[in-house]
Amino acid sequence: MGCGSSKVLPESSVKNGYVSFVKSVVGYSHKIKGLDDELQNCKGTQKDFWSVVQSSGGTGTQAPSRILLPTGQDGQRHNKVAKYKAKFDPRVTARYDIKALIGRGSFSRVVRVEHRATRQPFAIKMMEVEAREGREVCDSELGVLRRVSHLNVVQLVEVFQSPQRVYMVLELATGGELFDRVIAKGHFTERDATRALQMTLAGVGYFHSLGITHRDLKPENLLYYHPGADSRLLVTDFGLASFGNRDPGGDWSMTTTCGTPEYMAPEVVLRMPYSCQVDMWALGVIAYILLSGSMPFEDDSRPRLYRAILRGRYSFHGEVSCC
Structure with missing residues (x-):
């Protein structure tokens, strides 16, 4: 079973609720046309994220009369x-x-x-x-x-x-992971979530049009280019990506089980042939996280987690601020 270890979101004041905007945002994505060969034997246990963290430069104030060795x-x-x-x-x-x-x-x-x-x-x-x-x-x-x-x-x-x-x-992204911004804020406003999802969907729609499925979309693999509020968001870490095949009916066909369990679509969990739509399922999970500060499917027991995904069992209560 392919998987990558995922970070744990802290408990938040779950001001959840109104998510109808997600439907219009998801409509931004479009179906895919041309496809190439699927890469074989993708190893899902690989968690190859290259999340870029800003490093501080320098070692503090140094007296001019001596050389300070790094400690x-x-x-x-x-x-x-x-x-x-x-x-x-x-x-x-x-x-x-x-x-x-x-x-x-x-x-x-x-x-x-x-x-x-x-x-x-x-x-x-x-x-x-x-x-x-x-x-x-x-x-x-x-x-x-x-x-x-x-x-x-x-x-x-x-x-x-x-x-x-x-x-x-x-290119160097210094603004940190989307995951870190969610943690810092507890949850996003509806406006901030919409902006983040629109940028992510722009990238996903683009590589879907090239026949590429990411297969490991999650907030840790979405990086801000710079720390500012107006930074663009980058989709990163294509270590589990696939170039899909078309079956005789013209649909996508991938079968390798891989990804991060909490973001896996039901068809991946069931080890059934799947399409690029598994990325859209992951984006739905990301949308939930942005608005609530918590995960829709989370359990220390892998079998219980998969059962919750297959049954679509989650709850979303409260209200989200729009601004």
């Missing part, structure tokens, strides 16, 4: 940077200055870098590809990122490849 967290960060710098291909370090380790996944490490000539910041996702599982995840993500170019989908800048590792240079 504590600064020393640990210094050691981590040095450790991962040593792993980088010389072609990469010749072009980019490695600044900080900012994320890690099952088969990857992400560092914040700066282009040596332009001083522009980027993120580099270094993926281990010697093992078959790591290579499959890398092939999936790279196959998607090489095809897409959209304001609401993370952008691939360039790629460096070696027999052991692949280095993906990506």
